Amino acid sequence: MTTLAERPVLGGRLASVPRPAPRLSTIVSYGVIIAILALGVWSFIGLDYSLKSLDTTGKNISRFLTMATPMQWPGWEVAGERQADGTTAYVTTWVGFEPIWQMFLTIVITLALVIAGTALAAVLSVPVAYGAARNTTPHAAVLALCRGIGVVARAVPDIVFVVVFAILWFNSGTLPAIVAIGLHSVGMISKMFADAIEQIDEGPRLAIRSAGGSKAQEFWSGIVPQVLPAWIAVALHRADINLRGTVILGVVGVVGIGYELDGALHGGPAGMRRVIPLVVIIIVLCVLFEIVSSLLRTRLLGVQPTGKGIGDTVSRAVSRKQAAGTGSVSTGSARTLDRHARIEAAMHRPWDRSRIGNTVWIWLGILVVVGAFVYAAPDVTKMFAPTWSELVDPARDRAVWPPHFGSRSWADVMGAVITTIQIAFAATLMGAIISAVVGPLSARNVAPNSWVRNTFRGIALVIRAIPDLVVAILFIIAAGIGPQAGALALGIGGVGLLAKLIGDSMEEVPNGPERALVAGGSTRTQVFFSSTMPMSVPAMVSHLMYLLEQNIRSATLLGIVGAGGIGFLLLNALQGRHFDEVLAYVLVIIGMVVLVESASILIRRALK
Amino acid sequence: MTNSDTPAVRITDLGKTYPGAKSPALEGVSLSVEPGEIVVLLGLSGSGKSTLLRHVNGLETPTKGAVVSLGETVADLRGRDLRALRGRIGFIFQQFELVGALSVLENVLTGGLATLRGPRVGVLTYPRALREKALGHLDRVGLLEFAYQRADQLSGGQQQRVAIARALMQDPEILLADEPVASLDPESSSQVMALIREIAAERSLTVICSLHQVDLALSWGDRILGLRGGRVVLDTSTDDLTREEVMEIYGRVATTTSEIAALEDELAEAREQIRTREAERSAARERLTEDFANEEPA
Numbered sequence: 010m011t012t013l014a015e016r017p018v019l020g021g022r023l024a025s026v027p028r029p030a031p032r033l034s035t036i037v038s039y040g041v042i043i044a045i046l047a048l049g050v051w052s053f054i055g056l057d058y059s060l061k062s063l064d065t066t067g068k069n070i071s072r073f074l075t076m077a078t079p080m081q082w083p084g085w086e087v088a089g090e091r092q093a094d095g096t097t098a099y100v101t102t103w104v105g106f107e108p109i110w111q112m113f114l115t116i117v118i119t120l121a122l123v124i125a126g127t128a129l130a131a132v133l134s135v136p137v138a139y140g141a142a143r144n145t146t147p148h149a150a151v152l153a154l155c156r157g158i159g160v161v162a163r164a165v166p167d168i169v170f171v172v173v174f175a176i177l178w179f180n181s182g183t184l185p186a187i188v189a190i191g192l193h194s195v196g197m198i199s200k201m202f203a204d205a206i207e208q209i210d211e212g213p214r215l216a217i218r219s220a221g222g223s224k225a226q227e228f229w230s231g232i233v234p235q236v237l238p239a240w241i242a243v244a245l246h247r248a249d250i251n252l253r254g255t256v257i258l259g260v261v262g263v264v265g266i267g268y269e270l271d272g273a274l275h276g277g278p279a280g281m282r283r284v285i286p287l288v289v290i291i292i293v294l295c296v297l298f299e300i301v302s303s304l305l306r307t308r309l310l311g312v313q314p315t316g317k318g319i320g321d322t323v324s325r326a327v328s329r330k331q332a333a334g335t336g337s338v339s340t341g342s343a344r345t346l347d348r349h350a351r352i353e354a355a356m357h358r359p360w361d362r363s364r365i366g367n368t369v370w371i372w373l374g375i376l377v378v379v380g381a382f383v384y385a386a387p388d389v390t391k392m393f394a395p396t397w398s399e400l401v402d403p404a405r406d407r408a409v410w411p412p413h414f415g416s417r418s419w420a421d422v423m424g425a426v427i428t429t430i431q432i433a434f435a436a437t438l439m440g441a442i443i444s445a446v447v448g449p450l451s452a453r454n455v456a457p458n459s460w461v462r463n464t465f466r467g468i469a470l471v472i473r474a475i476p477d478l479v480v481a482i483l484f485i486i487a488a489g490i491g492p493q494a495g496a497l498a499l500g501i502g503g504v505g506l507l508a509k510l511i512g513d514s515m516e517e518v519p520n521g522p523e524r525a526l527v528a529g530g531s532t533r534t535q536v537f538f539s540s541t542m543p544m545s546v547p548a549m550v551s552h553l554m555y556l557l558e559q560n561i562r563s564a565t566l567l568g569i570v571g572a573g574g575i576g577f578l579l580l581n582a583l584q585g586r587h588f589d590e591v592l593a594y595v596l597v598i599i600g601m602v603v604l605v606e607s608a609s610i611l612i613r614r615a616l617k
Numbered sequence: 618m619t620n621s622d623t624p625a626v627r628i629t630d631l632g633k634t635y636p637g638a639k640s641p642a643l644e645g646v647s648l649s650v651e652p653g654e655i656v657v658l659l660g661l662s663g664s665g666k667s668t669l670l671r672h673v674n675g676l677e678t679p680t681k682g683a684v685v686s687l688g689e690t691v692a693d694l695r696g697r698d699l700r701a702l703r704g705r706i707g708f709i710f711q712q713f714e715l716v717g718a719l720s721v722l723e724n725v726l727t728g729g730l731a732t733l734r735g736p737r738v739g740v741l742t743y744p745r746a747l748r749e750k751a752l753g754h755l756d757r758v759g760l761l762e763f764a765y766q767r768a769d770q771l772s773g774g775q776q777q778r779v780a781i782a783r784a785l786m787q788d789p790e791i792l793l794a795d796e797p798v799a800s801l802d803p804e805s806s807s808q809v810m811a812l813i814r815e816i817a818a819e820r821s822l823t824v825i826c827s828l829h830q831v832d833l834a835l836s837w838g839d840r841i842l843g844l845r846g847g848r849v850v851l852d853t854s855t856d857d858l859t860r861e862e863v864m865e866i867y868g869r870v871a872t873t874t875s876e877i878a879a880l881e882d883e884l885a886e887a888r889e890q891i892r893t894r895e896a897e898r899s900a901a902r903e904r905l906t907e908d909f910a911n912e913e914p915a
Contacts, residue, residue, distance in 0.1 A: 218676070221701065355755075
């Protein structure tokens, strides 16, 4: 008989249970959440969200509404008549189709600028992406250079490019706007193009290399066909973003619907009555454009059935069957022909449905892009005769170099930077709190029933569809100039993005542990807090950082339309044509963006 | 064109160690392949078959020794000269490596890129003569009617045949094939192997093909090269080889003398253990019989 060794009492053993040090990703995740919470609260306090300011905001909104109503839609004219008792009666009269046609042309020119600018950016991005992708770059120095170009292009707001080019190429029509949109968009497009190149299958490229192909042949025959659908999808997505951005470009005089809005805002009482209709038109335009672009994107990415899903499998099977079918038929007839005739017959590709379809789409695309350039009619000749003296002329006290802050002290500038950062953090916290409710409830495995899920999905979708920058502008107009309104608008706008991302990442959590808990008799809430949430934390933190990056950029832009901060200083410098100051502020913005992006990259790397 | 008395490929004391790797991928490989020879490379995965093939057309550079293909020392070639040499050597991959989004015809045409200057996008940007030639090769591999289909819509066996047509566009003098049928079903495998053999005969090509099916290798090739741990362990004509002899290539892989010594030590130790255990067992048996013997009379 063996006797078991005397075991120590439970309490003693518990004390000696080893507690491993927490993993880096855990520390980083919770660190980021706590930091965003703390900085968000600090920002709320800093931005003075007191009851008093809320009261002022309320008054501002009601004053705006009295001024903006009755609305004057294109095609109608609203005239006020002062009555005997001191009130004003408004009469709305139909003035014909001419203003509607004008509005239509404004929309067309807006779209033309966006499409031309984005197309230019896509073309410029190809060499930058080639240098910035790790598997194609000729040298490490080229890699650093191309990535640097991307970061700077992302950081410099397109509004800066517009003003500089408008002066450099004086009287060149839409040229500054197209080039500005193009250069700024290179930042995002080249990064995503490079990502696509890094994800390719290297095999076909190797095959072309072993057949004796040159580097250029490898790129055009082995890489481009693989990345093209992704590239077009990126360009469409960017066009979407650029359309929203043109609203801000209107402030510095870029023609289009943004300019109309700016004009209406500064057009006295008659102008104010056009503001709400214009904003509604802008929102509808953005939503329609997004729908078209996402339809095109799904069509484009759907052409290539490579996934493991049931749909892809079926479509692959069908196409293979068709291939086999046509093959056997034509072999039968081909046998009768001699080899030469067979080859001669195959020299001409038959006009089958897919060829017709592809050809129509390609020509439609080319037509739209060329049409955009032709309609926008930029005066390209001015590009070769820049008036440098307007930018650099010591005699007129006009110089880009050295950059300095003019009459402002470092403390002032830092104060403005802090305001911008506070807007971003307050907006991120606000977005995070609302999304923390909306996001999980829109996930299939969290929502108690499909009705709740669909409702919250719908909420996220509607918020997402409304362009947040446009809403922010409306808020700033309505609630009065100031950072509070900007933060509020960005915060609500962020819900659309963050809630969807959170919902998606919760649905992607492996469901084994959830089932185990359900089998053990846990309630839905218990399952959520014990399994779903802890498992999706790293993904959520990564999304949170993404939102923060976006908000820093948007907060800078909002400064330009009146939310204060560094954007406001930039606009002042631009309007005064103090380019040395513009350069100084741009450098500050680049520094800010680089800082946030590097922090974000480090955090995401730690989360992996 | 190569002279009939100079070998198509001559490899002398080839060694390759990948950066960061502990043991070499190839060590002391010397061999020469005569024009028109059909050579099969056999060996476990990781024995250096792919690495050896990739040295022949300069996709890899040797750390030691030299590879002379078609009279050119591969490692000395750069840029256009290297591309010209690669143009004379066809390469068939295990995963076909077609560009899925392009048409079958355009994939075949990419085999002719070495003869053209600058990149090409779309079938119509290739000269008419090349297009006719490509269609001819597609006809040869029996896939003419698929010319305008997307390459990724074809089955594996069909894709490999397209890859063969692509290699034919180069008018190769040597054809290298790296496990060409490893991802195919048996039926497509035999089709593809038969096609390579036929084409090699038609064009009197030199073929070096790595395989992992021993029976196929014996019936298909003229000569078998066995690789183990980066070294050539077998090099004979298939005529005087038995399956058992070939199977020895796949014996336990030991690459260095120290490893072999370690294995021998391990073996000796195991033998010792067996011996002691047997001694124990026989002792116990003796004791038992003794016990029985003592008890029985009682």
